[in-house]
Every structure is written in structure tokens, then in C-alpha cells.
Amino acid sequence: MATVRIPRQKVILCGDYGVGKSSLFRRFTNNTFVSESDRKSTLGLDHIDREYKVGDKQIKLQLWDTGGMERVASVTSSYYKFAEGAILVFALDNAASFHSLSQHLLDIVTYAENAKIFICGNKSDLEGREPEVSDEEVEAFCEQCHTLISATYKTSCKIGEGIDEMFQDISRQLVQANRSKMELHALEQKSFQIDTASEPEINEEGTSCSC
Amino acid sequence: MNEEYDAIVLGTGLKECILSGMLSVSGKKVLHIDRNKYYGGESASITPLEELFQRYGLEAPGERFGRGRDWNVDLIPKFLMANGQLVKLLIHTGVTRYLEFKSIEGSYVYKGGKIAKVPVDQKEALASDLMGMFEKRRFRNFLIYVQDFREDDPKTWKDFDPTKSNMQGLYDKFGLDKNTQDFTGHALALFRDDEYLNEPAVNTIRRIKLYSDSLARYGKSPYLYPMYGLGELPQGFARLSAIYGGTYMLDKPIDEIVLGEGGKVVGVRSGDEIAKCKQVYCDPSYVTDKVRKRGKVIRCICILDHPIASTKDALSTQIIIPQKQVGRKSDIYVSLVSSTHQVASKGWFVGMVSTTVETENPEIEIKPGLDLLEPIAQKFVTISDYLEPIDDGADSQIFISESYDATTHFETTCLDVLNIFKRGTGETFDFSKIKHELGDEEQ
Structure with missing residues (x-):
């Protein structure tokens, strides 16, 4: 296929309420940080695209935030659909948020079985306090999950540390994972999104109507 | 839960989720509750198969x-x-x-124990095995009339006033037989029964146009279906509602819809918690005494x-x-x-x-x-x-959706939703309100 479209990869944020998913989202979006006191919750945030360059390849990461649904209910299963990557976020100063990763992992494996999964320990800016979750514990968790976890990162949204590096690395991993998959994908008739365009969307790769 | 809301929506079926999304988008503070553990109620897609x-x-x-x-x-x-x-x-x-x-x-219609493709343009009309040779030509002329018809241009009405005369009259004008009327009314205009024959012809013309415009959009047939099933639809609208500030609670039994003075709703009770509200929107299963x-x-x-x-x-x-x-x-x-x-x-x-x-x-x-x-x-x-509500909700401020009917498309579903929105807010939903705001963040 001779398309030159930049591949877009949906990446979702998962994790407990309050671990900093929206902060990561904000850093990704416009590299800002809003302290807890002025923050309402995840209002008005949906998803955003950003391009990354991996070697000679362009890739568009489309990062999705939960919309705050996890506050009292659960996130809808459709949130996970079509995700190519999932970032499991926990807070380094909150052991409980680390222990519930297995539940979030189960959701990802159930609803987005093809997604590559990454772990992100947020709030690395502890200012002398001991983290509640040690590197060994994270390692042990990854080992239990066998090969499910592709990589782990540490970030601080407050001081903006490790975030760009994380998204850069995730882009690299997704490009790699996709080389073979994309070719396979091209063979199948693609579904499409409906939009405002008055012109009907033509699926070049789809089989044409024979009747 | 012990807060005050503009509206509480009960049930996360498609109609309720669309309403919840529309209300949140209109700036209302919405609490959306379902007694089930999952989103979608009756509109859910069940997975896995064992379930x-x-x-x-x-x-x-x-x-x-x-x-x-x-x-x-x-x-x-x-x-x-x-x-x-x-x-x-x-x-x-x-x-x-x-x-x-x-x-x-494919879109097909049943005739005499067999099925045939629904013909929608002139070419298909002539190729169709639904009609005899002469009837095909009459049907073709009818389709051309519908195609050229412009509501705002009486010249295209060809000496027939479709706003006053009924559909039977239009069929007769083209000399279409009962059989052709049958598939036109039911497979193209998607009417559920024959009452439309006595209604102004313009309604039917609009619906045939909807069918052919829909067909023109993506080809093959006028119908679309979402990947992973219809259960994705309510979830999409639920997310919209959440993005605009709606609060979601699942697995929360509703024990009482609390009424105040004059039978007007003041809140919703679950156990010993009460959420206050000005309005309730719900499906019939939450208000068994207010539906027939x-x-x-x-x-x-x-x-x-x-x-x-x-x-x-x-x-x-x-x-x-x-x-x-x-x-x-x-x-x-x-x-x-x-x-x-x-x-x-x-x-x-x-x-x-x-x-x-x-x-x-x-x-x-x-x-x-x-x-x-x-x-x-x-x-x-x-x-x-x-089930349908016994009243329009004006007095109680409880707005109830009708059950989902037997049709295999969503036109009646949407009409009910837009109607409830109007009854509840007193305004017709402004389609232009949200489109751009949401688009902005994508820049």
C-alpha cells in the first residue's frame, strides 16, 4: 500500500483516582502543571494527538484520559477499544495505588488485548521522603506479569521530569511493534469513523461492491 | 451522592446516556446512576458469550x-x-x-417467501425482480419524482400538494400497485404499519430521501453498525457526559424517587443517602408506577x-x-x-x-x-x-423514556430522546452548541 499517512496510535491512561493521570495528560498536551488546590477534576479533557519522530519514522501518539469516570464508577469498556498502548499509572507515594494495578491490568488485558502495556510511577519528586513503592516491588510485579509489561518509567508531573522521555520511548516501542502488524492490518477491510465531511469516505483498501 | 444536582439520570441505556450527554453539554450538573454493574442497561452488548x-x-x-x-x-x-x-x-x-x-x-425485502434487494435508484428499479415490466417503469418514474422533489420548490411537486394530499394519493398518481406500495412504504420509508397512507405524502417522501441519502453516504446499504456492538454507543455518550462534568455511579440500587410538594420530584434515595435534584430522567424500569x-x-x-x-x-x-x-x-x-x-x-x-x-x-x-x-x-x-410514560412529566419533572420498539434502526429512538429533551428543558436541542468546543482541543 502506498499511503503516506502518519500512523496514529491510541494510548490510554489507566490507574486509580488521583495518581496523576490528568497531570500527565496536561504535561503531554501543553507541558503545564496545575497544583492540587486549583484542580477541579478531569473536566473537559478528552484526548489529544502529538507527533513523535522515531528514527526516520513519524508517529502520532493519541493520548486519552479517563474523563474522571473512575472517581465513583468504572471506566467504560469502550475506553479501551482500539488502544495500541496503555500506561498504568500509580503514585510512588501511595502504595495502595500500586496494589490496584493488577485490577487495571486485568481490564486492559480483557478489553484491549493487543495493547502494549507500560508502567509509570508518578510523583517521583518526593523531596527526601521515602517512596512507598520500591523499585524491587515494581520489578517483582513485572516479573509476575511475565512479558505483559513492555517498560517501566518514573515521572514527576510537578517538576516535569521523565515525561518527555517516557512518551518518546513509548513511541519507539509502538513503531517497532507495529512494523509487522500494520502490514497484516492492511489486508483486512477497514472500519471507519463517520465525520462531518459531506463527501462519503471511500475505503480504498476495502473491497469494492460487486453487486 | 449527598449533593444537589440539576438532573439525575437513572439507567445507562442509550436514550438515557444521550440525554445525560446533552444535559451535561448544556451546562447542567448531572448525576447518572445505574443499578447494574455495567453500562448500557438493555442497550448493552453482552460479553462474553457465556454471560x-x-x-x-x-x-x-x-x-x-x-x-x-x-x-x-x-x-x-x-x-x-x-x-x-x-x-x-x-x-x-x-x-x-x-x-x-x-x-x-445488504438491504433486502421479503416477497412471496423469497428475498430481493431493496431497489432505490432508477437502475436498480429496472433490474429488480420485485416487479413486472410495466410496474418497473411506473416505479422508476416515482423514484425520479422523489429524487427531484424539493420541499421549498413547489414547481418540483408537479401539480400534487404533498403537504395536503396523502401518500395513497401519490401512489395512485403514479399507478403503483399494492405490492410496490408495500416495499416502498416498509423497506424504503421504513414505516411500521400502513397508517402513513392516510398521512401527508411529504412525510413519506422525506423518509425515502433519508434512505437514499444514507445509501449515498457509504454505499452498499443505508445502514451502519459500530465495531464491538451497539453497547459502544451508550458508553460513548456516557463519556461525553463525564467529560462535561457528569458524575457516574454504577451498581447503585435506587430505592425511591422522592417527591415534594405537588408531586414534584426533589431527589433520589439509595439506602439512607439522598441526592437532591430538580429533575429526573429515567427508563421505565425505574418508575413502574408511572408507565403503562x-x-x-x-x-x-x-x-x-x-x-x-x-x-x-x-x-x-x-x-x-x-x-x-x-x-x-x-x-x-x-x-x-x-x-x-x-x-x-x-x-x-x-x-x-x-x-x-x-x-x-x-x-x-x-x-x-x-x-x-x-x-x-x-x-x-x-x-x-x-412501556410508555403515563404523562409528559411537566408536573412531576420526571421524564421517562419509552421502551425500545421492534424496528431495526434508531430513528424512533432519537425522536423519543429529542422529545424528552424538549419536555425537560423547554428547548429544542441546539445541535450547533457543542461541535466546535469539542473540536478545539484537537486543534
């Missing part, structure tokens, strides 16, 4: 149907008209970004290992059996989706037959539909009451 068997009290099927997780079976299957109300709602609310669709491959029964709908979900015969092996199909063809007062709808939409395991198909119940023995009523699907590996039959 569907369990719902119907059947033993788990084992390995027979492939991997259970590959299945997402709609309890109330329907298709979207590509140019219809729901698609407009999806586009204008931006919910379309959460979903992917595929066209339904207006009939029954039968739906039969069928698992097949083959496409429907004479559909050129289409992986998805809609077939309409017009009432008169089988001596009934309401149409029978047949639909088929498959693994191509991620709703069934590879090589399997999900068929559905539905209609409005007319006799004491509804399963016999749908036999003509089931015959088209045979052989059927597994059947799941549901007969449910069609």
Missing part, C-alpha cells in the same frame, strides 16, 4: 462457539441510518470519535454458522418482511451481523428477528423470519412489554 447463555438460564456452551470473549451480542439489535438522526447526534456531540463503523452490506403497557415486542437472537441464503454471502444484512406479505399488521425485522464487526467469533453470525406481538403465540409469528435464518445453532427468545 448471554447465563442470562437466558442456559448452560454454558463450552468450546462450541469459539472464544467467548470474541462475542458482543446486542440485546436490542438495531442499525444506524447513515444520514439519520443518531448519526447527526453523534457527529454534533463529537461522540463519533469514540467509535468505528462498518456499512451493513402499550404492547409487546418479541426478539429472537440467533447464533448461526452461515450467512443468510440469497444475500451473496453478505456478512451483515437487514431484511424487512412487510406486514401484508405474511398477513400481519406490523412488519417483521431480520438483521445479521458477524465477526467482521467484532461481535462474534470467527466464522459465526448473530441473527435477530423481531416484531410487535399480535397474537397469543408470538414465537409462531416470527417464523417467516426464522425460516430465512435456518439452520440456527442457538436461539434466545425475549418477549418484553413496550
Whole structure:
């Protein structure tokens, strides 16, 4: 296929309420940080695209935030659909948020079985306090999950540390994972999104109507 | 929960989720509750397959149907008209970004025990095996008339006032026989019964245009269907509502809708918690004393290992059996989706037959539909009451949706939603309100 479209990869944020998913989202979006006191919750945030360059390849990461649904209910299963990557976020100063990763992992494996999964320990800016979750514990968790976890990162949204590096690395991993998959994908008739365009969307790769 | 809201929405079925999204977008503070653990209520797509068997009290099927997780079976299957109300709602609310669709491959109509492609343009009219040679030409002229018809240009009306004269009059003008009227009214204009014949012809013309405009949009058929099943639709609108500040609670039983002075709603009670509100929007199951029964709908979900015969092996199909063809007062709808939409395991198909119940023995009523699907590996039959609210909610400020009808498209669903929105807010939903705001963040 001779398309030159930049591949877009949906990446979702998962994790407990309050671990900093929206902060990561904000850093990704416009590299800002809003302290807890002025923050309402995840209002008005949906998803955003950003391009990354991996070697000679362009890739568009489309990062999705939960919309705050996890506050009292659960996130809808459709949130996970079509995700190519999932970032499991926990807070380094909150052991409980680390222990519930297995539940979030189960959701990802159930609803987005093809997604590559990454772990992100947020709030690395502890200012002398001991983290509640040690590197060994994270390692042990990854080992239990066998090969499910592709990589782990540490970030601080407050001081903006490790975030760009994380998204850069995730882009690299997704490009790699996709080389073979994309070719396979091209063979199948693609579904499409409906939009405002008055012109009907033509699926070049789809089989044409024979009747 | 112990807060005050502008509106509390009960049930996360499609209608309630659309309403919740529309209300949140309009700036209302919304609390949305479901007694179930999952989103979607009756509009959910059931997964895995074992869960569907369990719902119907059947033993788990084992390995027979492939991997259970590959299945997402709609309890109330329907298709979207590509140019219809729901698609407009999806586009204008931006919910379309959460979903992917595929066209339904074939649209057929039943005649004399066989099925034929629904002809919608002149070429198809002439090639169709639904009509004899002379009738084809008359039907073609009728289609040209509809195609050229402009509501704002009386010259295109050709000495016929479609706002005053009825549809029977227009059929007679073109000399169309009963058989042609039948598939035009039921498979093209998608009317459920024959009352439309006595109504102004313009209604029918609009609906035929909707059909052909929808067809023109993505080809193959006028219908669309979302990947992973219809359960994705309510979830998309729920996300919209959440993005605009709506609060979600699942697995929360509702014990009472609390009324105040003059029978006006003041809140909703769950256990000893009360959430205050000015309005409640809900499905009939939350207010059994405020709804009445207006009939029954039968739906039969069928698992097949083959496409429907004479559909050129289409992986998805809609077939309409017009009432008169089988001596009934309401149409029978047949639909088929498959693994191509991620709703069934590879090589399997999900068929559905539905209609409005007319006799004491509804399963016999749908036999003509089931015959088209045979052989059927597994059947799941549901007969449910069609409920409607006893009042418009003006006094109580409780706005209740109607049950989902037997039709296999969403036009009536959307009309109900827009109607409830109007009753509740006093305004017609402004489609232009949200589109751009949501688009902004994508820049």
C-alpha cells in the first residue's frame, strides 16, 4: 500500500483516582502543571494527538484520559477499544495505588488485548521522603506479569521530569511493534469513523461492491 | 451522592446516556446512576458469550462457539441510518470519535417467501425482480419524482400538494400497485404499519430521501453498525457526559424517587443517602408506577454458522418482511451481523428477528423470519412489554423514556430522546452548541 499517512496510535491512561493521570495528560498536551488546590477534576479533557519522530519514522501518539469516570464508577469498556498502548499509572507515594494495578491490568488485558502495556510511577519528586513503592516491588510485579509489561518509567508531573522521555520511548516501542502488524492490518477491510465531511469516505483498501 | 444536582439520570441505556450527554453539554450538573454493574442497561452488548447463555438460564456452551470473549451480542439489535438522526447526534456531540463503523452490506425485502434487494435508484428499479415490466417503469418514474422533489420548490411537486394530499394519493398518481406500495412504504420509508397512507405524502417522501441519502453516504446499504456492538454507543455518550462534568455511579440500587410538594420530584434515595435534584430522567424500569403497557415486542437472537441464503454471502444484512406479505399488521425485522464487526467469533453470525406481538403465540409469528435464518445453532427468545410514560412529566419533572420498539434502526429512538429533551428543558436541542468546543482541543 502506498499511503503516506502518519500512523496514529491510541494510548490510554489507566490507574486509580488521583495518581496523576490528568497531570500527565496536561504535561503531554501543553507541558503545564496545575497544583492540587486549583484542580477541579478531569473536566473537559478528552484526548489529544502529538507527533513523535522515531528514527526516520513519524508517529502520532493519541493520548486519552479517563474523563474522571473512575472517581465513583468504572471506566467504560469502550475506553479501551482500539488502544495500541496503555500506561498504568500509580503514585510512588501511595502504595495502595500500586496494589490496584493488577485490577487495571486485568481490564486492559480483557478489553484491549493487543495493547502494549507500560508502567509509570508518578510523583517521583518526593523531596527526601521515602517512596512507598520500591523499585524491587515494581520489578517483582513485572516479573509476575511475565512479558505483559513492555517498560517501566518514573515521572514527576510537578517538576516535569521523565515525561518527555517516557512518551518518546513509548513511541519507539509502538513503531517497532507495529512494523509487522500494520502490514497484516492492511489486508483486512477497514472500519471507519463517520465525520462531518459531506463527501462519503471511500475505503480504498476495502473491497469494492460487486453487486 | 449527598449533593444537589440539576438532573439525575437513572439507567445507562442509550436514550438515557444521550440525554445525560446533552444535559451535561448544556451546562447542567448531572448525576447518572445505574443499578447494574455495567453500562448500557438493555442497550448493552453482552460479553462474553457465556454471560448471554447465563442470562437466558442456559448452560454454558463450552468450546462450541469459539472464544467467548470474541462475542458482543446486542440485546436490542438495531442499525444506524447513515444520514439519520443518531448519526447527526453523534457527529454534533463529537461522540463519533469514540467509535468505528462498518456499512451493513445488504438491504433486502421479503416477497412471496423469497428475498430481493431493496431497489432505490432508477437502475436498480429496472433490474429488480420485485416487479413486472410495466410496474418497473411506473416505479422508476416515482423514484425520479422523489429524487427531484424539493420541499421549498413547489414547481418540483408537479401539480400534487404533498403537504395536503396523502401518500395513497401519490401512489395512485403514479399507478403503483399494492405490492410496490408495500416495499416502498416498509423497506424504503421504513414505516411500521400502513397508517402513513392516510398521512401527508411529504412525510413519506422525506423518509425515502433519508434512505437514499444514507445509501449515498457509504454505499452498499443505508445502514451502519459500530465495531464491538451497539453497547459502544451508550458508553460513548456516557463519556461525553463525564467529560462535561457528569458524575457516574454504577451498581447503585435506587430505592425511591422522592417527591415534594405537588408531586414534584426533589431527589433520589439509595439506602439512607439522598441526592437532591430538580429533575429526573429515567427508563421505565425505574418508575413502574408511572408507565403503562402499550404492547409487546418479541426478539429472537440467533447464533448461526452461515450467512443468510440469497444475500451473496453478505456478512451483515437487514431484511424487512412487510406486514401484508405474511398477513400481519406490523412488519417483521431480520438483521445479521458477524465477526467482521467484532461481535462474534470467527466464522459465526448473530441473527435477530423481531416484531410487535399480535397474537397469543408470538414465537409462531416470527417464523417467516426464522425460516430465512435456518439452520440456527442457538436461539434466545425475549418477549418484553413496550412501556410508555403515563404523562409528559411537566408536573412531576420526571421524564421517562419509552421502551425500545421492534424496528431495526434508531430513528424512533432519537425522536423519543429529542422529545424528552424538549419536555425537560423547554428547548429544542441546539445541535450547533457543542461541535466546535469539542473540536478545539484537537486543534
